[in-house]
Amino acid sequence: MTAIRSTLILLAALVLGGCQSTYYAAMEKVGVHKRDIMVDRIESSQEAQEEAQEQFKSALERFRSVVDFEGGELESLYAHLNSEYEDSVASAEDVRKRINGVKDVSDALFDEWEDELELYSNEKLRRASATKLKETRRQYSRMLASMEKSEKRMQPVLNAFQDQVLYLKHNLNAQAIAALKGEFSSIRKDIERLVIDMQRSINESRKFVEVLKKS
Secondary structure, three states: OOHHHHHHHHHHHHHHOOOHHHHHHHHHHOOOOHHHHHHHHHHHHHHHHHHHHHHHHHHHHHHHHHHOOOOOOHHHHHHHHHHHHHHHHHHHHHHHHHHHHHHHHHHHHHHHHHHHHHHOOOHHHHHHHHHHHHHHHHHHHHHHHHHHHHHHHHHHHHHHHHHHHHHHHHOOOHHHHHHHHHHHHHHHHHHHHHHHHHHHHHHHHHHHHHHHHHO
8 A cells, every 4th residue: 555545544534533434435535445444454453463472572571580580679670560561451452453443344345345246237257256255255254363363362461461560569579579480481381372373363464465465
């Protein structure tokens, strides 16, 4: 999508205040179709997931520094860990928002495609388009399932991370650090699994974007 089209999309979003059906109609008038918006939003979700991957990795390293603590200012240690937790929550929310945007435009695109099948007078072309719709939906469903799987895995990680932050907040002592060490291995495994799932989701979305661009 060109810079001009991206600018038009941004301006329209600001003017229309989130009314999606009106927004899509306005974009059609300036030559930006739902397929273009779908590609743009999928690529945006990829970026959000990549940023979330890095954030969760950063949070894991911060947690590692806590359990490896050998002396110093515990209040500062807590403040840094809490900051990483808050950044992780924000990253997770951004991923959810981007995925919802993908789902919204995809539903609109597939509904429109389905409706327009009835407009064909040429039966051969109608069947070809219906077959293409079915296959595109199948590939989209696979991509979305991967996205939602990785998105759902974020919350348990955040819950566990929050528990550690809260415990440290109210127990700023060596005993608290010792208690957190016992949880580190579990959190590390969960974050590593999350990062892998996110990468699978990113790869699936890239494949689907290539399909859209070629069709």
